[in-house]
Amino acid sequence: MTSQHLITPEDLQKLLASNPASVLVCDCRYDLVDAELGRRAYEASHIPGAVFVDLGRVLSGQKNGSNGRHPLPDQRVFAEQLAGLGVNADTLIVAYDAPGGSYAARLWWLARWVGHSKVVVLDGTIDAWTKAGFELTPTKPAARSRGNFKQGVSLTKSVDLANMRAGLGRADRLIIDGRPGDRFQGLNETLDPKAGHIPGSLSRPSKDNLNADWKLKSPEVLRAEFARLLGDRKPAEVVASCGSGVSACHLLLAMELAGLSGAALYGGSWSEWSAQPDASIELGAAKA
The missing domain is CATH 3.40.250.10 (Rhodanese-like domain)
Incomplete structure (x- = not known):
């Protein structure tokens, strides 16, 4: 079932069929050893309409050698990146990754960190989507117009x-x-x-x-x-x-x-x- 923080493949499919403009699906697949593995997996096949959101380039800030492997991004910069992906104030962000991964949860947390409450994680990852019988595609979606999302009060x-x-x-x-x-x-x-x-x-x-x-x-x-x-x-x-x-x-x-x-x-x-x-x-x- 869908909750405040999770969405089922069935409910996501219904949203994509009825009102795709209201949803931004984000493919967050990544590998800590092979940083390009997630992008290659996305380019091979992904949930229709999904955009690729990279842990190293979008979900992390600049490293300086002592602030960790994936430091938090600047809040203002990250909020701007969400808007650049087409996120409006009322857009539902749906994050997913590969089985066993926590990268979708990173996007979920960051979106709430900059004040966007409408964000959920696909329960069961991309594996649940395919097991439910829904298709994947290699076709990348057309870029969306810039959204109106602005950084708000942090929810985390x-x-x-x-x-x-x-x-x-x-x-x-x-x-x-x-x-x-x-x-x-x-x-x-x-x-x-x-x-x-x-x-x-x-x-x-x-x-x-x-x-x-x-x-x-x-x-x-x-x-x-x-x-x-x-x-x-x-x-x-x-x-x-x-x-x-x-x-x-x-x-x-x-x-x-x-x-x-x-x-x-x-x-x-x-x-x-x-x-x-x-x-x-x-x-x-x-x-x-």
Whole structure:
């Protein structure tokens, strides 16, 4: 079923058939090792009408060597990019990616970050679309006229490196790390120069938000699972982190679905934290 944050393939197909101008479908497929894999997959076949939105070029800002692999873009610039894609104030943005990916959730979070509430993720990814019997196409859509979207009041929260340092060890701060468990423990770090996790973090791999069919777990299941992590802490005390601020957005999407609003994103995440010469690091399983 379609919710405030998710849309089913069936409901998306109906929208595209009845009022395609009201929807902007965004293909967010990407690969952290092969940065051009998503674009090649899009050019081969994609959901009809979809535009390609690249993690490195659109959903991230400029790197300076110490601010992480996918730093958050400038809010004003990103809002302008949405308008350039044809987004109006009332346009429904639908983000999708490949099975197991969190890149659609990054677009979902960023759109809300610049004040656009009408944004959803295709539940089950492109895999669910094809399993539902709907077609893919290699044909790129015609460019849309510039939209009227303007940056508005942010609907999400973020924290920076200074805030993370100041909050380290505080009783009212809970860091949840969305990387796979082996990377969290420092056993298999292949993307960043240093291994481990931010001290005091808890591990919640983003894949744990999903069922075997790549669809998000039910709100009730997600709420129960996150409640075990939070204990007596409030969602507003949570900061979601990961490798570079991507799968952490998937954690925040899952928390929203669970009715646990108010958590923040650490956009730089481990790739920024570990790049600091004086960074404190923990290895192994979570201590709490």
